[in-house]
Amino acid sequence: MLPWLAEHPGNPSGSHRLAREARRAIDDARDAVAALIDADPGDVVFTSGGTEADNLAVDGVLGARGGVAVCGATEHPAVLDPVRLSGGVVVPTDVGGRIDLGALVDALDAIADVRLVSVMAANNETGVVNPVPEVAALVAEHAPEALVHTDAVQATAWLDLSDACRGAHLVSITGHKFGGPKGAGALVLRGGATVAPMLRGGGQERERRSGTQNVPAIVGLGMAATLVTADREATAARVGALRDRLEAGLLSAVPTARRTVPDDVPRTPGIAHVCFPGIESEALLFLLERDGISASAASSCASGAQEPSHVLAAMGVDRDDAVGSLRLSLGHATTDAEVDHALAAVPAAVAHLLEHTR
Amino acid sequence: MSAPPVMVAMSGGVDSSVAAALLLAEGSEVVGVTLRLWGGESDSGCCAVSDVDDARRVCDALGIEHHVFNLGDDFDRHVVAPYVSAHAAGLTPNPCIECNRHVKFDRLLDRTRALGFERLATGHHARVVVRPDGTRRIARPADPAKDQSYVLHMLGQDQLSGLELPIGDLTKDEVRQRATSLGLRTAGKPDSQDVCFITREHGRGDFLSRRIPLTPGRVVDATGTEVGRVDAIELVTVGQRRGMELAGAAAPRYAIAVDMPTATVTVGNADDLLVDATPVGGFSWADGPVTGPVLAQVSAHGAAVEAQLVADSVRWSSPHRRVAPGQSVVFYEGEEVLGGAVAT
Numbered sequence: 171m172l173p174w175l176a177e178h179p180g181n182p183s184g185s186h187r188l189a190r191e192a193r194r195a196i197d198d199a200r201d202a203v204a205a206l207i208d209a210d211p212g213d214v215v216f217t218s219g220g221t222e223a224d225n226l227a228v229d230g231v232l233g234a235r236g237g238v239a240v241c242g243a244t245e246h247p248a249v250l251d252p253v254r255l256s257g258g259v260v261v262p263t264d265v266g267g268r269i270d271l272g273a274l275v276d277a278l279d280a281i282a283d284v285r286l287v288s289v290m291a292a293n294n295e296t297g298v299v300n301p302v303p304e305v306a307a308l309v310a311e312h313a314p315e316a317l318v319h320t321d322a323v324q325a326t327a328w329l330d331l332s333d334a335c336r337g338a339h340l341v342s343i344t345g346h347k348f349g350g351p352k353g354a355g356a357l358v359l360r361g362g363a364t365v366a367p368m369l370r371g372g373g374q375e376r377e378r379r380s381g382t383q384n385v386p387a388i389v390g391l392g393m394a395a396t397l398v399t400a401d402r403e404a405t406a407a408r409v410g411a412l413r414d415r416l417e418a419g420l421l422s423a424v425p426t427a428r429r430t431v432p433d434d435v436p437r438t439p440g441i442a443h444v445c446f447p448g449i450e451s452e453a454l455l456f457l458l459e460r461d462g463i464s465a466s467a468a469s470s471c472a473s474g475a476q477e478p479s480h481v482l483a484a485m486g487v488d489r490d491d492a493v494g495s496l497r498l499s500l501g502h503a504t505t506d507a508e509v510d511h512a513l514a515a516v517p518a519a520v521a522h523l524l525e526h527t528r
Numbered sequence: 529m530s531a532p533p534v535m536v537a538m539s540g541g542v543d544s545s546v547a548a549a550l551l552l553a554e555g556s557e558v559v560g561v562t563l564r565l566w567g568g569e570s571d572s573g574c575c576a577v578s579d580v581d582d583a584r585r586v587c588d589a590l591g592i593e594h595h596v597f598n599l600g601d602d603f604d605r606h607v608v609a610p611y612v613s614a615h616a617a618g619l620t621p622n623p624c625i626e627c628n629r630h631v632k633f634d635r636l637l638d639r640t641r642a643l644g645f646e647r648l649a650t651g652h653h654a655r656v657v658v659r660p661d662g663t664r665r666i667a668r669p670a671d672p673a674k675d676q677s678y679v680l681h682m683l684g685q686d687q688l689s690g691l692e693l694p695i696g697d698l699t700k701d702e703v704r705q706r707a708t709s710l711g712l713r714t715a716g717k718p719d720s721q722d723v724c725f726i727t728r729e730h731g732r733g734d735f736l737s738r739r740i741p742l743t744p745g746r747v748v749d750a751t752g753t754e755v756g757r758v759d760a761i762e763l764v765t766v767g768q769r770r771g772m773e774l775a776g777a778a779a780p781r782y783a784i785a786v787d788m789p790t791a792t793v794t795v796g797n798a799d800d801l802l803v804d805a806t807p808v809g810g811f812s813w814a815d816g817p818v819t820g821p822v823l824a825q826v827s828a829h830g831a832a833v834e835a836q837l838v839a840d841s842v843r844w845s846s847p848h849r850r851v852a853p854g855q856s857v858v859f860y861e862g863e864e865v866l867g868g869a870v871a872t
Contacts, residue, residue: 452597456643474580475564475598526642 171351171393174386182383183374192385199392206395207322207341207358208332215357215365215378216388220323220344222368223357224248226379227319227340228288230357230365232256237285237315240277242269242300243484246321249288250480258286266435267298267485271308278312287318291325291334291341295468295481295497296431297441299329306337317363323347323355327398327502328406328438339363345387349502350394354387405502410439413500416509417442423517430487430495442498445491449523452476454496457519463512466497533557534647534692535640537632538586538594540579542714543695544651545586546706550694551649552590559645560587560594563636565603565627566725582714589712599635606630608725616740618788619854620765622679623723624828629682629812637687647690652676655696656688657864663815664688666865671699678828681858681868682812733763745791747772750800755781761791766852767801784850802847806871808857809840813867823860826851826871832860840872 174195180188182196197211204211217223228239229252239258241249244267253260259281261273269289278284289305292298306318319340322331327348335341340363344355359365359378371380421427421444430443446454451467455476458465468479482492498512536548538560552558562583580596587594607627614621632650640648653674655667666680666688683691695703700719707715722728726735736742737760745761746754756772758764764772768783772793781795806826811817823832824842826849834845842857851857851871858868 450639453639453642456595474584474596475600476596477598522644523642528638 171386171390174389178385180385182385183372192383196383196385196388196392199388199395202392202395203343203356203358206326206331206343206399207335207360209341209358209360212376213359215359215375216383216391217355217357217379218353218384219355220246220321220342220347221248223342223344223355224288224319224321225252226357226365226368227321227342228252228256228258228286229368230378231286231317231319231340231363233366233368234364235285235315235317237283238281239286239288240274240281240284240316241288242274242290244269244293244296244298244481245288245290246294246323247480249290249319249321253288263484265486266432267293267296267481268300268435269305271301271304274305275308275312278309278316281313284313284316287313287316288321289318290321290323291329291331292322292438293481294324295441295479296443296485297324297438298431299325299334299436299438302334302338303336310337324440325438328402328409328440330402340365345391345394348394348398351387351390354384354391356391406439409500409502409504412504412506412509413439413442416498416500416512417444419509419513420444420516423513424520427520428491430482430485430491440500442500444496444498445487446494446496446520447491449494449520449527451493451495453523453527454494454516454519457522458515461511461515461519463498463515466499467495468492468497531556532646533559533644534649535643535645536560536649537636537651538562538583539651539720540582540586540714540717541651541720542707542712542717543653543700543703544583545712545714546698546703546710547649547651547692547694548586548592549590549706549710549712551692552592556647558590558592560584560590560592561636561640562594562596563603563631564596564598565600565631566608567600582717586712586714589710597636597639599631602631602635603627611723612736612739614854615736615762618762618764618786620852621854622856623725624679625682625856628679633683633687633691641690647692649692649694651695652680652693653696653700654680654693656691656693664691665814667696668860668863669693669696670702673829674700675829677860677865678825678856678858681814681856681865684813685815688814733760736760736762743791745793747793747795749781750794750796755795758793761786761788761793764793766850801849803844803850804847805841805843806848806851806857807841808869809872810870811867812869814865818859818861818866822866823862825858825860826855832858842869 180192182192200211200214203214239253241253243260243263259277261277262270264270287309289300302320309316309318317339320335320338321342323344326343339361341358346352369380374380427444427446430445467476534551534556538544562580584594607623611621611623653669654677657667666677668675668677726732742760745758747756749755764786779797782801783793784796784800785794819837822837824835825832836843853871855871856868859866
């Protein structure tokens with residue numbers, strides 16, 4: 171990325187040599203992103219990240235085709251909000267947090283003009299993996315006019331997207347979830363899917379997303395796409411084992427703790443999610459931060475306050491349990507020693523709060 | 529040796545900014561916390577994202593940690609819902625007092641202690657004084673115009689222990705001067721006003737009308753003759769003069785009683801507004817009940833006047849304006865708060 175910040179000032183839309191250098195750099199990145207998802211390079215629309223990609227998928231498909239959008243209740247707000255704002259339908263999930271396929275079919279049968287179904291590949295809070303290929307098959311049968319979108323932002327680091335997103339016409343990814351920079355993502359349009367642009371202007375990205383491309387960030391996104399495929403399977407296995415050890419250790423150290431996601435539900439390996447009834451995760455996060463652990467609970471609002479999780483609510487997690495939920499994220503660089511540290515710090519902090527909370 | 533660590537409740541205003549700076553200058557470990565209390569619209573200077581931003585940036589400038597605690601559920605339950613039901617019952621509630629009672633000096637204080645902080649500080653204009661016997665009381669601040677001792681009257685010994693009010697010895701001008709000399713971005717920020725969850729643009733009536741039915745009412749004089757109408761009996765406060773569509777009254781007339789079942793406001797002249805005693809209930813004390821002579825104050829910036837506290841009655845030494853039911857009556861000894869109660 172650095173040379174593209176410091177040494178190469180070219181704008182990829184120009185026609186001189188500097189412009190052609192920049193153009194080549196983002197086209198290399200386009201190849202890498204396309205390879206990640208089993209798509210053609212021309213299918214890749216670079217965006218500012220996952221939110222823009224999701225917004226473009228929902229609003230862009232509805233803008234081009236009209237009709238109604240349908241999504242699951244645990245979708246990221248970047249999908250949920252545009253679906254709701256457009257008058258779309260939100261389908262419930264099962265207790266494991268996966269979209270309820272029966273309810274989805276009912277919705278597809280009940281609504282005549284469904285034109286988009288959006289089901290995330292893996293959830294950003296829990297890591298729960300949806301059966302996107304099954305969803306795509308059901309959509310093809312019950313709403314053949316509809317396109318399928320999947321937000322694969324959380325899945326990219328851990329799953330082979332050509333399998334995990336099989337059948338989806340539109341796929342959102344973002345760089346910073348798999349080792350790339352913040353501020354670069356993509357919406358990949360497969361099988362001739364089209365979207366009405368949200369940003370109009372110079373006609374970049376084949377008229378689908380105007381605006382000068384963020385060349386350094388896109389170069390970083392492409393590099394991350396190349397690197398993530400190289401050792402994804404081995405990394406996922408190693409991190410999954412760390413996550414399992416972390417969750418099992420937390421459950422045995424805190425007798426009242428429970429796993430937020432049922433055992434048999436497939437998840438990405440990067441998230442340990444546990445509920446500690448009787449404590450407030452805001453207080454827990456405060457103590458953990460002082461112990462060098464940066465964790466999350468649900469999601470943060472604009473002020474930085476923790477907000478109740480719509481994902482846990484959709485899964486039917488009791489509000490008191492949700493208030494005491496903890497999300498520990500693991501990445502490719504997470505070590506055994508860090509898991510050991512968390513296994514010492516989290517139960518100690520939980521015990522402290524249980525003792526000191528009225 | 530430095531003092532024990534202290535958590536500072538930071539609203540994003542200049543007072544709490546300077547409070548944090550003063551504690552830091554003492555050599556204490558200071559952590560700033562902003563409460564996220566109200567999720568709805570607000571423009572009065574509490575809880576808005578821009579205020580959280582101000583608090584965070586002040587903490588950044590001071591080099592201290594800043595956290596946001598979401599106590600919105602508690603605020604809804606203990607402040608907003610009771611505020612609405614009090615109006616529905618024809619009372620005049622004081623939500624800032626209930627927020628202090630149930631949120632800041634209950635939930636936040638508990639959390640502060642659970643997180644290992646012995647001290648909680650706020651930017652209120654008031655002082656904590658330690659008496660010869662070791663007990664503590666809230667006392668009036670250096671700046672009488674900004675006195676907030678009234679809204680802190682409910683604090684007992686447990687809450688007062690470890691409470692720090694660092695700006696109580698400063699006038700508002702001095703607070704602003706400190707903020708300016710420290711280069712704090714909140715130095716010139718206007719004071720927060722009114723109830724944080726009621727917007728100035730839409731007002732109390734709009735807020736309540738979205739939550740409870742508002743009832744039109746009759747306005748009658750002492751003889752029962754109708755002299756006017758009000759749009760919403762729930763919005764009438766005993767003692768108010770305006771907004772009652774009174775035609776042709778020679779002298780000013782005041783609401784002297786509100787009867788909810790019949791939706792009737794009785795008005796009278798200034799003399800009718802005066803009473804010898806005010807019934808009260810729901811006492812809270814700094815350090816145990818007090819009876820006999822006290823100074824009693826019925827609004828945040830009113831004057832404290834002589835009275836006798838006898839059982840559930842405040843007997844005024846000279847006739848006193850009626851106190852709207854729901855308002856707090858706060859008892860002082862000299863400059864110090866003894867406790868308070870709610871007019872019934």
